[in-house]
Amino acid sequence: ENKLLMMLTELIHTSDDSCEVSFKDALVFDSKQVTSGSRTQENGVWERRKALPAEMISRNNFSVWNILKKCIGMELSKIAMPVVFNEPLSFLQRISEYMEHTHLIHKACSLSDSIERMQVVAAFAVSAVASQWERTGKPFNPLLGETYELTREEEGYRLISEQVSHHPPISAFHAQSLKQEFEFHGSIYPKLKFWGKSVEAEPKGTMTLELLKHKEAYTWTNPMCCVHNIILGKLWIEQYGTVEIVNHSTGDKCVLNFKPCGMFGKELHRVEGHIQDKSKKKRRVIYGKWTECMYSVDPKVYEANKKADKKSGGESKKLKQEHSTESEEADEMPEVQETVTVIPGSALLWRITPRPAHSAQMYNFTSFAMTLNELEPGMERLLAPTDCRLRPDIKAMENGDIDTASTEKERLEEKQRAARKERSKDEEEWSTRWFQLGTNPHTGAEDWLYTGGYFDRSYTDCPNIY
Structure with missing residues (x-):
């Protein structure tokens, strides 16, 4: 039973913006303009869609093994995958x-x-990977120069992202509060490898969150991600690794351990860690699941609860049976325990938003993801011509037209290759439009930084990539 591939990355995920032009003011929220797929409320205000135009395309008749059998141990960024293994979003939208x-x-x-x-920033860092749960479709690789903007007046932010490099693939992003409360930015270089039964994604790149009122900057990197059962069995996703969040202003630090599933699945989806101040004193313990919720509790209460658990026979429940990891069979996903055991005295930091009932038929999208490729x-007339929403292959896939999606994907990839050859012939360097390579002022490391100006709405020098 052959299954799809997901080449995943993290997200991450965010974007950039600046200037004082209000996107909302430029829109005409007129019920006469609303297209047939959208709804209006009683007062005539346009409402975001709650479903995709078409259900997910079946992958039952496609074999990923024919593509991947020669790729074991290789990076996957240079391997062209059939469009059927995609989801109808660009990685910039992801x-x-x-x-x-x-x-x-x-x-x-x-x-x-x-x-x-720091507790809440830690919850935000965990929530950023929560949308990846059960998302086993591969986002479309952004074309060089592709952009995506996301403006949410009601949530008080706007974001811009740009594909600044093709090989290696690097996506830069910058999000900004409309009331100058925060900036969130960074760049992601997803490294993906195929290991026989699984695809491993390392989301290289640093997230930077600046809380402007408090004059604080936090930085962290996202955990590793693994998609199991690429060839046989039911696909499932695991996040693992240590995420270290640093407050560069106070010296506070949060160390989060995204636990690997383990031999018997006991730790599946679990996240556990602590916050320490600059003197390295442990101040809070953070625990929960990245698929569900995160809590915070006093370290002494946490330790007392741990000891009580051991006394009540936790250690006597050790499993003696050995489990072979060399099996040719599928890596069965452990049974998920639906809830986190809450320690008395804990504070809830974050809980995931339930997915819509029809999510499984819509690429396992969240309600938020359903809206990302929608043209308001x-x-x-306001978007940059390089915006993902204008990509014909993504739009065709969203509409359930797999043949057009495949044809358009091949056409765009060929157009990109031809443009690269032309630049090489003329010895031209690709020039990014909204970001430039610089130094992250908080980490001192190389980073792609937003140069401003996107929301001036002057796109005359944007490349023709579609």
Whole structure:
């Protein structure tokens, strides 16, 4: 039973913006303009869609093994995959899903205590990868120069991202509060490898969150991700590795351990860690699941609870049976325990938003993801011509037209190759439009930084990539 491949990355995920032009003011929210796929409320205000135009395309008749059998141990960024293994979003749009839980950033901005702020920033860092749960379709690789903007007046932010490099693939992003409360930015270089039964994704790149009112900057990197059962069995996703969040202003640090599933699946989806101040004193323990919720508790309460668990026979439940990892069979996903055991005295930091009932038929998208490729009324005349929403292959796939999607994907890839050859012949370097390579002022490392100007709406020198 052959299954799809997912080449995943993290997200991440976010984007950039600047200037004082209001996107909302430029839109015409007129019920006469609303297209047949959209709805209006009673007062005539346009409403975001709650489903994709068509259900997910079946992958049952496609064999990923024919493509991947020669690729074991290789990086996958240079391997062209059939469009049927994709989901109808660009990776730039996937990055913007970091912003689904922007309310956590607003919450952090409102808190006066730095440890409390760190708790909420840690919850935001975990929430940023939550949308990847069960998302086993591969996002479309962005074309060089491709952009994506996301403006959400009601959530108080706007974002811009750009594909700044093709080999290696690097996506730069910058999001900004409309009230100058925060900036969230970075760049992601996803390294993906195929290991026989699984695809491993390392989302190289640093996330930077600046809380402007508090004059604080936090940085972290996202965990590793593994998609199991690429060839045989049911696909499932695991996040693992250590995420270290540093507050460069106070010296506070949060160390989060995304636990690997383990031999018997006991640790599947679990995240556990602690916050320490600059003197390395442990101030809070953070625990939960990246697929569900995160809590914070006093370290002494946590340790006392741990000891009580051991006394009540936790250690006597050790499993003696050995499990072979060399099996040719599928890596069965362990049974998921639906809830996190809450320690008395814990504070809830974040809980995932339930997915819509029809999510499984819509590429396992969240409600937020459903809206990302939608053209709002009046938007098309304002977008940069390089915006993902204007990509014909993604639009065709979203509409359920797999043949057009495949034809257009091949055409765009060929057009990109021809442009690269032309530049090489003329000895021209590719020039990025909205970001430039510089130094992250907080880490001192190389980073892609937003240069501003996108929201001036002057796109005359944008490349013709579609």
